[in-house]
Amino acid sequence: xGNVVFKRSNGxxxxxxxxxxxxTHGIIHRLVxxxxxxxxxxxxxxxxxxxxCSVMNYEFFNCDMQQAAHGRAPAxxxxxxxxxxxxxxxxxxxxxxxxSIGTAEIVHAAHRSENITVxxxxxxxxxxxxxxxxxTTLIGQKTTTSPYGRDEKHAGKPIKMSEMLATIPGATYIExxxxxxxxxxxxxxxxxxxxFQTQIEGKGFSLVEFIxxxxxxxxxxxxxxxxxxxxxxxxxxxxxxxxxxEEDDKND
Amino acid sequence: xxxxxxxxxEAMALAAIxxxxxxxxxxxxxxxxxxxxxxxxxxxxxGGVFLQAESEVAAINMVYGASGAGARVLTSSSSPxxxxxxxxxxxxxxxxxxxxxxxxxxxxxxxxxxxxxQADYKQVTRGGGNGDYYVLAYAPxxxxxxxxxxxxxxDLADLYRNPVMIAVDGxxxxxxxxxxxxxxxxxxxxxxxxxxxxxxxxxxxxxNVNSLFLDPQDLENHSFKLAEKYKLMKKNEQRYEFVNMENxxxxxxxxxxxxxIVRSALEILKNEGINVGLxxxxxxxxxxxxxxxxxxxxxxxxxxxxxxxxxxxxxxxxCNNGKxxxxxxxxxxxxxxxxxxxxxxxxxxxxGLK
Amino acid sequence: xxxxIYIIVGHYGSGKSEFAVNFAKKLKQENxxxxxxxxxxVNPYFRSRxxxxxxxKLGIDVISDTLNSVKGLDxxxxxxxxxxxxxxxxxxxxxxxxxxxxGIRVLKQFYxxxxxxxxxxxxxxxxxxxxxxxxxKIIEMKNKLENEIGLSITxxxxxxxxxxxxxxxxxxxxxxxxxxxxxxxxxxxxxxxxLEKYIKQLPDKVSGERFVLNLSLRTDWL
Amino acid sequence: xxxxxxxxxxxxxxxxxxxLDACPLHLxxxxxxxxxxxxxxxxxxxxxxxxIGCANCAMMCPDVVITVxxx
Numbered sequence: 001x002g003n004v005v006f007k008r009s010n011g012x013x014x015x016x017x018x019x020x021x022x023x024t025h026g027i028i029h030r031l032v033x034x035x036x037x038x039x040x041x042x043x044x045x046x047x048x049x050x051x052x053c054s055v056m057n058y059e060f061f062n063c064d065m066q067q068a069a070h071g072r073a074p075a076x077x078x079x080x081x082x083x084x085x086x087x088x089x090x091x092x093x094x095x096x097x098x099x100s101i102g103t104a105e106i107v108h109a110a111h112r113s114e115n116i117t118v119x120x121x122x123x124x125x126x127x128x129x130x131x132x133x134x135x136t137t138l139i140g141q142k143t144t145t146s147p148y149g150r151d152e153k154h155a156g157k158p159i160k161m162s163e164m165l166a167t168i169p170g171a172t173y174i175e176x177x178x179x180x181x182x183x184x185x186x187x188x189x190x191x192x193x194x195x196f197q198t199q200i201e202g203k204g205f206s207l208v209e210f211i212x213x214x215x216x217x218x219x220x221x222x223x224x225x226x227x228x229x230x231x232x233x234x235x236x237x238x239x240x241x242x243x244x245x246e247e248d249d250k251n252d
Numbered sequence: 253x254x255x256x257x258x259x260x261x262e263a264m265a266l267a268a269i270x271x272x273x274x275x276x277x278x279x280x281x282x283x284x285x286x287x288x289x290x291x292x293x294x295x296x297x298x299g300g301v302f303l304q305a306e307s308e309v310a311a312i313n314m315v316y317g318a319s320g321a322g323a324r325v326l327t328s329s330s331s332p333x334x335x336x337x338x339x340x341x342x343x344x345x346x347x348x349x350x351x352x353x354x355x356x357x358x359x360x361x362x363x364x365x366x367x368x369x370q371a372d373y374k375q376v377t378r379g380g381g382n383g384d385y386y387v388l389a390y391a392p393x394x395x396x397x398x399x400x401x402x403x404x405x406x407d408l409a410d411l412y413r414n415p416v417m418i419a420v421d422g423x424x425x426x427x428x429x430x431x432x433x434x435x436x437x438x439x440x441x442x443x444x445x446x447x448x449x450x451x452x453x454x455x456x457x458x459x460n461v462n463s464l465f466l467d468p469q470d471l472e473n474h475s476f477k478l479a480e481k482y483k484l485m486k487k488n489e490q491r492y493e494f495v496n497m498e499n500x501x502x503x504x505x506x507x508x509x510x511x512x513i514v515r516s517a518l519e520i521l522k523n524e525g526i527n528v529g530l531x532x533x534x535x536x537x538x539x540x541x542x543x544x545x546x547x548x549x550x551x552x553x554x555x556x557x558x559x560x561x562x563x564x565x566x567x568x569x570x571c572n573n574g575k576x577x578x579x580x581x582x583x584x585x586x587x588x589x590x591x592x593x594x595x596x597x598x599x600x601x602x603x604g605l606k
Numbered sequence: 607x608x609x610x611i612y613i614i615v616g617h618y619g620s621g622k623s624e625f626a627v628n629f630a631k632k633l634k635q636e637n638x639x640x641x642x643x644x645x646x647x648v649n650p651y652f653r654s655r656x657x658x659x660x661x662x663k664l665g666i667d668v669i670s671d672t673l674n675s676v677k678g679l680d681x682x683x684x685x686x687x688x689x690x691x692x693x694x695x696x697x698x699x700x701x702x703x704x705x706x707x708x709g710i711r712v713l714k715q716f717y718x719x720x721x722x723x724x725x726x727x728x729x730x731x732x733x734x735x736x737x738x739x740x741x742x743k744i745i746e747m748k749n750k751l752e753n754e755i756g757l758s759i760t761x762x763x764x765x766x767x768x769x770x771x772x773x774x775x776x777x778x779x780x781x782x783x784x785x786x787x788x789x790x791x792x793x794x795x796x797x798x799x800x801l802e803k804y805i806k807q808l809p810d811k812v813s814g815e816r817f818v819l820n821l822s823l824r825t826d827w828l
Numbered sequence: 829x830x831x832x833x834x835x836x837x838x839x840x841x842x843x844x845x846x847x848l849d850a851c852p853l854h855l856x857x858x859x860x861x862x863x864x865x866x867x868x869x870x871x872x873x874x875x876x877x878x879x880i881g882c883a884n885c886a887m888m889c890p891d892v893v894i895t896v897x898x899x
Contacts, residue, residue: 002833002897006883009892013458017891021868022844026890044451046321049462058460064449066320066461069343072313075305079317079325080449082301083275087321087451105313108306182850182884215844222844257734257768259619282650282680366650366680426651427828428619430734430768516827586678591827 011037013062022222024212025054025121027179028188032090032119033061035192039200045088046080048073052094053127071102074109077116088199090117095136096126099161106165106207113170113204117195120161123212124233131217135159138236143217158236162209166242172204174243178211178234180226194244203245211237255432260425261286263395263433264354264402264418268326269294270433271403273352275301275325277314281333282366283422284356288328308333312340312353319349320461322448324406328354330422331372332363334380341415342381345478346463348447350409352402353387353417356425359586367586368422370508373563376419377537384475386482387415388489389537391507395429397534400437407440408489412481413447419536421559423509423588485538492540493532496522499550500529502598505568506557507533509588514557516591521598528598536564544571553577553605557594560584577605608724609639611692611699613713615751616730617738618705621765621819622646623654625730625799626702628819630654630666639697644670645712647682648704652823660822667697684712692719706747707754717756728796729759731787733766733780744787761796762788764814769824772800774807781812788813830899832881834873837893841870847885847894853878856885 011033017026036042045063049055051070058065068076073091081089098106098120109116125143126132133146136158140149150158162176173195177188188210195206211233213225220228258266265287268276276295278288288304295302301318305311311327318325329337334355344351355376359369370391379385388408392398398420405416452458465471496518497503506514511532521528529551533540554576556565562580572578581597583589612629614622623646630642644655655670656677662668669691671683691699703710713720729748731738738744748759766780777800788795798805798814805816841864848856848871855873864870873879886894 002881002899004895005832005881005898006886006894006896008895012892016840019890021842021890022846023890026892027888030892042452043454046449046451048317055464056466058462062458064451064458064460066317066449067347067464068316069313069339072309072316072340075310075313076317076320078303078305078310079275079277079314079319080321081317082303082314083318083323083325084321084450104306105310108310111306179888182887185887222846223849226846226849255734255768255771256736256739257619257732258736365678367678368651422651423828426649427824428769430771513827590825 009034009037011042011062013060015059017060018056019053020216022215022225023053024179024210027185028119028121028210028212029057029060031185031189031192032092035189035196036063036088039193039196041088041196041200044086045090046084048076048089048091050091050093050097052097054092054094054121055128057092071097071100072105073097074102074105074114074116074118078109078112078114081114081116085115088196090119090196092119093121094127095122095124095134099135099159107168110165110168110171110205110207113172115199115202115204117199118207119192120207120209121212122161122209122237123214124158125214125217127214127217138232160237162207162242165207170205171207171243172245172248173198173206175241176209176211176237176239178229178239180229198245211239255430257428258395258431259286259428260395260398260420261356262290263399263431264328264425265290265294266433267399267402268352269298269300271406272324273300273326273406274323275318276327277303277305277311277318277325278327278329279305279308279311279333281330283358283425284328284330284354287354287356287425308336309339312337315351316340316344316347316349319344319351320347320449322445322450324350324410326352326354328356330356330358331360331369331375334372334375338381341387342379342383342385343463344415345379345385345387346383347461348413349461350413351415352405352409353415354402355417355419357419357421359584365586366422368509368559368588369584369586370421370510370559371563371584372419373536373558373560376417377539377567385478386537387417388412388485388535389417389419390491390534391419391536392424392534393508393511393532395424395431396435398424399431399433400435404437407442410442411440412485414481421509489535490538490540490542491534492543493534494543494546495530495532496527497529497548499527500548501550502528502553502555502602503531503547503551504528504555504557504594504598505531505533505564507536507564510557510559513589513591514594517594517598520591520595526598526602539567539571541571551576553579553601555579555581555598555601557597558582559588609695609698611701611720611723611725613701613703613720613725613727614730615703615710615727615759616705617735617747618648618709620705620730620732620735620738621767622705622730623652623702624819624821624823625763625765626700627654627657627661627822628817630661630700631664633698634664634666640700641667641669641691641697642700642702643688643691644668644702645684645688646702646704646709647684647712648709650680654702654823657822689716689719692716692723695723707750710751710754713755721757726760727755727757728761728763730763730765731784733783734768734776741783741786741790744784745791748791759793761794764795764798767800772804774804777804777808778812785813830877830879832879833876833897833899834879834885835895835897836871838870839865840891840893841868842866842891843868843870844890845871846888846890847871850884850888852882852884853880855879
């Protein structure tokens with residue numbers, strides 16, 4: 001027997017993911033689960049499932065979960081965290097959920113610097129409802145509700161949530177990551193860990209934005225979808241840190 | 253604590269604290285803002301949480317989260333705000349979470365006005381949001397009854413794992429009245445909250461607070477389970493008061509502030525030798541249908557009085573089932589009638605019956 | 607005789623507006639020129655402006671908001687005529703404030719003008735309100751109110767009641783409490799106010815001039 | 829001697845192929861000649877003796893079906 005260097009995290013349940021082949025929700029779930037387990041907080045973590053493709057992720061995380069109304073996960077997280085400040089609370093939200101219907105909730109959770117962690121999955125499309133335009137859909141990108149390609153004169157330019165949230169004084173840690181190759185997956189995990197550490201240390205609001213893919217609704221093979229992330233999404237949604245606790249410490 | 257003079261909104265806030273409320277999430281709206289203001293000043297002294305949310309929508313979803321995490325939670329608002337909260341209320345009912353919601357009703361529709369109204373009757377008693385559900389709803393008529401029912405509401409919410417709404421009109425929120433906050437109210441035998449998300453701490457399997465049932469068979473099962481619960485509430489939680497029913501030739505059905513005005517009208521009528529009774533629903537859902545079987549034979553008609561254009565009227569019609577003639581008297585938009593107007597409506601009806 | 611400004615302050619719900627309306631009528635009956643200014647921007651109901659029409663009929667000026675509302679307005683919209691009346695000094699003015707410290711914040715903008723005039727600041731007390739239920743609490747409330755206005759309270763009005771459930775003993779007990787406050791603070795009790803039926807039964811020993819209240823904002827059936 | 833070994837939960841693999849490009853030595857392929865219980869073409873390692881146990885495949889696997897050992 002060799003030395004096991006990688007195995008399925010106990011932060012995940014035994015249940016198989018219901019996602020389409022090649023959907024990066026699975027990678028992101030794994031990273032969150034691994035971090036929670038490695039930080040030793042799995043048994044006191046409470047997660048919040050959104051509305052979207054990951055609506056049923058309460059079945060996949062091996063911790064207590066609440067399923068929230070569309071966009072309201074930050075409010076639900078606030079309710080939980082305020083009455084149970086010693087628990088670790090995270091929400092998991094897609095771009096329709098967080099960047100469209102739930103903009104008020106995410107902005108104000110950041111503004112109050114709620115001591116929660118938000119996992120934001122941006123794949124530039126509404127996956128669950130059948131490939132409609134999202135607020136993050138790229139200019140020219142064809143979806144079922146932007147059949148001629150997103151026209152900025154009609155639908156505006158894609159919203160950059162991390163940049164926007166980073167302008168909020170209460171936001172403590174904001175980072176955008178991608179999972180299109182192993183190197184970036186490893187970087188992404190560090191960001192998730194940092195986000196949860198920010199919460200564990202009581203420093204306030206943390207959010208990690210994942211640039212993600214949707215092979216099925218984009219009409220691409222899983223690998224082509226990741227290439228599209230690299231070639232089209234990342235140039236518009238630059239990766240990196242937008243806000244960190246250290247920076248806040250410096251400014252204090 | 254002895255009797256004190258309190259304003260309705262602050263008495264309701266204190267009653268919630270006395271009822272074991274540990275968290276409040278809300279958003280200001282007239283005429284209930286003194287309630288969150290009171291809790292902002294006092295909640296922390298009782299180890300509770302007060303948070304002003306960014307909207308009613310957020311507030312009710314915070315209630316969902318906190319309740320799902322096992323806390324006794326309150327939110328309050330007024331009619332248009334309650335409309336915004338319906339999304340969350342539906343989720344709370346669907347996920348079978350307890351919550352207490354106070355609705356200090358004002359005139360509508362739309363922005364309406366800020367004066368007292370009972371025009372939310374249907375919003376309150378028909379579930380209000382999407383799906384097959386009801387909220388247990390009480391419409392008390394004075395501060396003592398309001399305070400008592402709020403204290404009890406937290407137990408009832410926990411017992412049935414369902415939202416409980418206290419629907420009072422703006423006058424009850426704004427008026428002063430003597431009240432004793434420490435009147436004993438019935439306690440219920442409450443089960444452990446083993447469904448609450450408080451972390452597994454290695455002691456049990458993870459739990460999930462949820463209202464999603466994608467398999468229609470599962471959702472039907474869930475809906476029938478909820479329906480059984482509502483049947484039980486209908487059986488056990490109907491609450492009403494009869495006033496002056498002996499030999500009454502007419503029964504007025506009225507609740508809340510309207511019932512107070514009717515009481516004065518009954519006195520005037522009595523002095524004129526006209527015997528009229530009052531059925532005062534205290535629970536408006538479940539509606540006190542049992543009461544309609546208890547009317548004496550002398551009753552020849554029913555007059556429904558509301559601060560609306562006629563909403564409870566439908567429930568009165570259902571319970572009456574075509575037996576007796578029914579008239580309606582209502583003022584709305586924040587207009588509150590004088591007892592004399594009801595006296596006239598009674599006389600008109602009696603005249604018509606003869 | 608010089609016109610005065612009477613500023614009515616106190617814990618909210620202690621009966622300021624009912625007193626203010628009755629006080630305005632009393633002054634009018636004494637053949638004085640009266641202007642009642644409703645400065646309550648905190649409460650949406652039971653404000654003295656609800657009596658605007660009947661008071662105007664009696665020859666009493668009523669000013670409140672820029673829309674001259676009676677009921678149903680919950681915007682502050684403070685009328686500029688309030689300051690005008692204070693400055694012109696042509697009438698006795700009653701400034702009916704909202705409750706607590708929050709309610710009298712609005713007075714600050716008239717501070718200079720009030721200071722230069724002959725004024726009384728009456729603190730209405732209902733000792734059956736939980737936040738003015740003891741000697742210490744009443745004094746604490748008095749101090750808070752004075753700190754907010756920057757002016758001293760010149761008299762107490764004992765308006766202690768349980769509405770329809772009031773007994774004479776309730777009023778007598780309140781009198782004892784307020785006497786102690788008065789002794790400790792050197793602020794006199796100006797009036798003891800109650801419905802006529804109670805005033806008639808009051809023993810001689812209670813402090814303050816008897817002031818008969820006729821409830822006008824709260825209807826009989828309530 | 830291989831430096832590493834991967835153990836694949838074959839019946840949970842969805843055959844998405846993201847692991848294929850992740851393997852620096854291109855040791856992985858989708859099995860053209862078989863389907864798993866789910867009806868997918870599962871991935872497999874064609875030259876296991878060259879595996880270095882880098883876990884890049886596991887990094888990219890959205891269904892977390894790969895266990896990696898260093899030998």
